[in-house]
Structure formats: structure tokens, C-alpha cells
Amino acid sequence: MPYTAEHKQQSRERILGSAVRLFTRKGFDNTSIDEVMADADLTRGAFYAHFKSKQDLYAQAIASTPLFSIFGQPKPDDKDERQWLSQLVSAYLSKLHVKKADLPCPLAFLVTDVAVNEPEPRQAYTEVYLKMNQMIRAYTRQFSCCDKETVMAVTAMMIGGVAVSRTLTDKKAQDDLLKSCRQLALGLLGVESSKKRNPRIAWV
Amino acid sequence: MPYTAEHKQQSRERILGSAVRLFTRKGFDNTSIDEVMADADLTRGAFYAHFKSKQDLYAQAIASTPLFSIFGQPKPDDKDERQWLSQLVSAYLSKLHVKKADLPCPLAFLVTDVAVNEPEPRQAYTEVYLKMNQMIRAYTRQFSCCDKETVMAVTAMMIGGVAVSRTLTDKKAQDDLLKSCRQLALGLLGVESSKKRNPRIAWV
């Protein structure tokens, strides 16, 4: 047998990696199977030995997110939960993530793209979203009294901030938005670094 | 001349209305010119007498948003700014908006769809986004000390909340997310209705 199971597994992972990269930056419809396969150093015909359809690939690419993106990284031992979460949130709401990151977060980069797609990709999206929420909650529980509802709303702000910022044409507006979201998110989660002032918020 | 200028204007507006409705719910690529024209009771061939290309239509559809969507409605005289803003925010972050609204907000329904498109639709998106921000700011200035940065972040949370909620497959998660965003947004903007408790937020 010229092709081993291991070889197939490797091909599959290359395809999946290429898919995540191309889908997140260009969207589902603007990415052809041809492109994905070429990026993985294969040809179109080989595609269907690995995935049932393009949408099947989409769903699996999204499901594989935790392996790749920002929140998938494990906490280093020399940092406590508060420091680490602060770093994750800042990295998420950074220019680097929006403009250059090799593997940006599908939750932000593909929200509406997934919404108009089949149930399978939406299901995968839902699971990743819940996981991100749980991770943030697990971190905050170690040091703050930030409740579940607040974490959900902050997650939406992070995703929305990145998604909207990416769409804007005005560079200053992009940066201002990211900065505002970063500051408010850190404050609401209770991880704000001591050298920064609290956001000025008007309470009724 | 069998066709008057007024008649052309009416056709154009029908096309634009159909475009907004179909694009927001189905996305750019999943909506064909055929569909839009049929919805406007015309045929494909007539399209190019009104718009240069499909992307031209997309840009103009997005630009026409303030005429249609939630934040486009003028404040009634019998309500003050605080009451009115509270109502707008609640309507924006409502199930009705996410699931049934005939003309949902493109800022939320088309974020990533626009991001991967040409500069013209992105430019139109940017202008609508800035306008929404300015409107909220104009309202808040009348009664709260909520600063510009907070308004920007809250706008992102509203857009993100609606966009993410729409994408999730789990109905309870959808509703929980909307509710959490609604509560936090109203609190941060200082328009929270008196009968609801303040969100519990952990300040450092």
C-alpha cells in the first residue's frame, strides 16, 4: 500500500490548516476548494478523499479552532490567572490580531459568514463560542466576582470589536475602537492592569 | 417617452429595498441579482440601467440603512432622550430584531460579509457605523457623563451581541446572550430602567 494511514492524516491536517487560514481571511464563498488544496500542496481531486463537501470542511475547520487561535494557548506556569487573562484579552483586541494574525479567531472573522451557512458550521461555531465563554469564566472565577452574564456580554464585545474594526476603512477609527473595547473589557472582567485608569463609566 | 424619470426612481427604490432585505438575511454571495430583481418585480436585464454592478448595489444598499433600520427612527416628542435611547437599545438587542425584523441592521448582519468585499461597501459600512455612534453619543450627552470611548465599546457590544446571537444554534444561548448584552449596555450608557437592578460588575 503506497499510502499509509499516517500519511493520510498528515494530508488531512495540512488541508485543515490551509482551510482555517484562507476561510478566516477571505470568507467561505471567496475561498475555492482549489485554493485550499493548492495551499496544502495537493490538487482538487484529492479533496473528496478527506471531506464530504466544502461545507463539511468549513464545519471541521471551525471546530478545530481551539487548537489554533489565541484562547487555545495554555496558561504558562509563571503567570497567574489574572495576568494571563489580561494578556489574552489584549492580544485578542489588538491590531495584530485584526490585521496580520496568521490564524485569526473565526468567532470574529466569520460571524455573519457562518450565520448564512448550513447547520453544521453553525453548530461548530456555537461550540467554540461556548468554549471561549467557559474559558474566560474559569479564569475570572479565580480572582473576581464578575458574573456569568457579564462574561457573556464582554465576549460579545470582544468579538464585535474585532469584527467591526476589521470592516472599517478608517484606520484611526479601527484603532480607537479596539482600544476602547480593550479598556472596557479589562475593566469589566476585573483584570485591568494597575497603571491604567479605570474607564469612566456613568452609573445611574 | 413611455418611461418617466419618476418611474425610474420608483423602480430604483424598489430594487434598493429588496436588496437590503435579501442581503441582510442571506448575505452577499447567497443573493443573486435575479432574486433581487424578481423581488422588486423586474427581470435581470433591467438591473444594469440602475446599478453599475452587484457590488455597486451592495454599497448603496448599505448606505441606505439609516433610512430603514432601528436607529433611523426619529425621537417622538413625548419621550425624553433617556427613555428613547433605552427603547432603541432594547429593540436592537431583541429577539425580534435577530429573528424576524424585516429590515435588520446591516452593521450586525453583514459585518464579516462586508469585510471581505470591495472598498466601496466597506466605506458605506464605515459611514453608517460612525453615524450610529454619533447618534448614541448625541442622546447620551443629554443626561449622562458616559464618555466617547464607552459609547464606542458599547456599540461594538450591541453589534457583536446581535451578530453572534444570530449565528448560534442553541436558542437558550441566543436569548441569554441578548439579555446579558441588553442589561450591560443599558447600564453602561446610563439609561437603565429604574425597576431593574444594576449589573453586578467587579471593579478592581
Added chain:
DNA sequence: GTCTATAAAAGGATAGAC
């Protein structure tokens, strides 16, 4: 399992009649 070749459909854009 991967390749080349091809089938088949969809959809954007144009031509020309009225």
C-alpha cells in the same frame, strides 16, 4: 490516496428588440 479530465450548474454581465 492522489492525479487529470470532465460533467453540470450557477450566476454576473452584455446585446438587441420593443
Added chain:
DNA sequence: GTCTATCCTTTTATAGAC
């Protein structure tokens, strides 16, 4: 201005050789 007819490209998916 609007219609019908058509061109043409893109792209998903399959068939069959190796």
C-alpha cells in the same frame, strides 16, 4: 427602461487512471 436571449467564467463535484 425593461424585456428575452445569450455569452462566459467560476466552481463544485464526479469518473477513471495510476
